[in-house]
Amino acid sequence: MRGALLLGTVLLNGAALAAPLPTYELSLQDGHFTPPQLVVKAGERFKIQLNNVGAGPAEFESTPLRVEKVLSPGVTTFVVIHPLKPGVYPFFDEFNPQLPEGSIRAD
DSSP: OHHHHHHHHHHHHHHHHTSOOOEEEEEEETTEEESSEEEEOTTOOEEEEEEEOSSSOEEEEETTTTEEEEEOTTOEEEEEEOOOOSEEEEEBOTTOTTSOOEEEEEO
16 A cells, blocks of 8 residues: 555656646847746746747857857757746847847746
């Protein structure tokens, strides 16, 4: 009986880990981000789907999040972000540093 209970607990925990991540879409076009700010739930892992719809390369980079991803024109990819504390986390396109940054706001 105890083994069945342990197995059931393991299966339930595995199902929770396999749950789909909340996903947010972010388009990059010649140094501009759409939307310019993503609002996410604090304390929750999530995925950002990155779409480079511009004519040249783009880079999603965030120093506080320790993540960077380079995208060729027309490429769609993603990054997974660890749970964040409440606050604002900037990101930018290193190919266009003169343009305004985007941000993630964790509430």
